[in-house]
Amino acid sequence: MAISSCYTDDMQEKHGFQMKILFRSLMLTGIFFELVIVLASVIGGGFPLQVVTFPLVLILVALGLLFSGMIRDRLACDSWASSLSKTARRFGVPRRALVLLVSEIYSITSFARVFNRVKPVQVGEIHTGYKNLRTVVFLIVGLVVVEIVVVHLAITSEIWRIVLFVSSLYALVLLLGFYTSIRMNPHVVESDSLKIRHGIRFSCVIPWEQVRSLKGVGAGQGGDIFVNEDNELRVPVLSEVNLRLELHSTVVIEDLYFGEAEITAVDFYCDDKKALLDSAKQVLDQ
Structure with missing residues (x-):
């Protein structure tokens, strides 16, 4: 392509x-x-x-x-x-500076949907991939709240109280915005393709005719999205993947951080890999 x-x-x-x-x-x-x-x-x-x-x-x-x-x-x-x-x-x-700017803006806007529920799609089945991230996020939120209280009691300077409070609050907004973007952009099994997503950073649509195999895998290593020397893409959540999709030929994907790339396989994470595999099997058997 x-x-x-x-x-x-x-x-x-x-x-x-x-x-x-x-x-x-x-x-x-x-x-x-x-x-x-x-x-x-x-x-x-x-x-x-x-x-x-x-x-x-x-x-x-x-x-x-x-x-x-x-x-x-x-x-x-x-x-x-x-x-x-x-x-x-x-x-x-630098492209990296523009990427960070866009990511930050999207995290802030995603925060506005932090209490929204994931809406079902009109065509296809959604499969989320965020639940192993939820515990870590809630733990960090609790620690930030405790930090705000402790800092408020420990620091006497009103200016520094305000500066640290605003900084902590802003970091909290970015974290919850990132978490919300992951939660609100699930994978989608459609009749003609599989859509794999990771927040606002990554999205690709794989036609079923390009799929050679789709199976469960172990967690693997590496916490970042990257393409290795064999053109295999890894899309982990908290360094974890549990599904592997192999392709008959290369497919072009887009990632906010590194742009476009040609891939031959994708390792990604889904909360319920069995449900996604069953959905894919139903589509492929039709």
């Missing part, structure tokens, strides 16, 4: 080079003048409000160009996994 045109289209190379120069010029100029103003203020002497805000305006314009470019590329490429590589090239910024 061919790699997405978002990775191979060079028609806008000249425009991308110009955008890279403009973005970097605005950012570096804004940061330089902001440092000069701060240094001059420390040495002595005030500045009019217009002078102080001028560098910030340059930085905000640069960020506005970046964010609008991210949205435009996302609409053109249909997924963040492919669009972020294009945006990173056009603006000359």
Whole structure:
């Protein structure tokens, strides 16, 4: 299968080079003048409000160009996994930084659904893959609550109390948002394909005609999503997988962190692997 045109289209190379120069010029100029103003203020002497805000305006314009470019590329490429590589090239910024930004935004927005229930799909059967994560998340939430109380009693400075409280609360929101994104994006067995998902980071659709075998496996090793040298994908939850899907030929998948890749097999986790295997068997026997 061919790699997405978002990775191979060079028609806008000249425009991308110009955008890279403009973005970097605005950012570096804004940061330089902001440092000069701060240094001059420390040495002595005030500045009019217009002078102080001028560098910030340059930085905000640069960020506005970046964010609008991210949205435009996302609409053109249909997924963040492919669009972020294009945006990173056009603006000359590290793709990893854009990935972390998108992940953080999605974690925050996912937090709003923390009490929502997983809705059944119109076609197919859902199979969740988050329950071994639930105990760890609830334990961390309890520890953070205890930490907030202890810090509040131990620290007398009101400013530091507020700073540490906000930091702990923000970390809690990100954690629960990540957990919610895993919970609200289950695997789906459909009549023509198997959809394997891992939160907002990873999603792939495997047509049944591409499947050579689907079976249970041991936990294995490694806690991160990665593709090995044999083009085998591993999608663990808390370092654990319990299902292995092998393919007749390579399939292109998209991952938010490393973009597109061609795979020949997938190891992934499901809360009830027997139920997923039974659902898949029913579809394949039809």
